Amino acid sequence: MLARSLRVAAQRSRSLLMPSRSVLAPRTPFCQPFSKAYDHDGKTKVSIFNTETDLGLMITGYSQYGFRLNNDMVLIGPISVFPRSVLSWNVNSFEDITEDSLSLFPTLEPKIDVLIIGIGDQAPPPALSKRIIEFMKKYKINVEVLRTEQACATFNFLNAENRMVACALIPPLHLTYNENDILQAKLKQKELYETD
Structure with missing residues (x-):
């Protein structure tokens, strides 16, 4: 009787170890369920620097x-942005950028x-870039x-890293749109025209 019980138990254990034909893939350490792979609350968190x-x-x-800033301030025309302040910049186009229009930046304290x-x-003309770089090189400013x-993206990134950075911006004459811009506009339009 005891021998028969052992044989039945051995057969059952073998059948548990052997995969049946209906099983597509054996359970291995590499095929674990997703719930065990991520032990946190399941929520993904994203930080957007410029907000x-x-x-x-x-x-x-x-x-x-x-331009629009992260404090919901809207500024018209060319501007100079610093980590904690903003000023109007008296230029109309890149042709107006001279040593006089850049004279504020070397005088700032802290540098x-x-x-x-x-x-x-x-695209930046090479002659303009060279002239500006040579002028600012005298003051050891990159x-x-x-x-x-x-320029906006670069300023935001460097400012988020707490670098001593300043940005002088001229609004673009023409805007380019991407798929995300179009999607955001459609969502905003839908939100505006929805009725409760």
């Missing part, structure tokens, strides 16, 4: 007329490490001359 006001001023948007210049939507879209 956090404790990181200083950041540029959240721009248009042909001006800035990087000056980012956004010249609108055209300069990046970029399109406005790239």
Whole structure:
């Protein structure tokens, strides 16, 4: 009787160890359920730098007329943005950028490490970049001359890293749209016209 019980138990254990034909893949350490792979609350958290006001001023948007900052301030025309303040910049186009229009940046205290210049939507002319770099080199300030879209992103990134950075921006004449911009506009339009 005891021997028979042992044989039945051995058969059952073998049948548990052997996969049946209906099982597509054996359970191995590499095929664990997803619930065991992630032990946290299951929520993904994303931080968007340019919406956090404790990181200083950041540029959240721009248009042909001006710029929007993360404190919901809208500024018209060319501007100079610093980590905690903003000023109007008296230029109309990249041709107006001279040593006089840049004279504010070397006089700032504490001294800035990087000056980012956004010249609108055209590519920076090499002669302009060279002239600006040579002028700022006298004051040991690094300069990046970029399109406005790239300048805004670069300023936000460096400001989030607590670098001593300043940004001088000219609004672009023409705007380019991507799929995300179109989707956001449709969602905003739907939200505006929804009735309760």
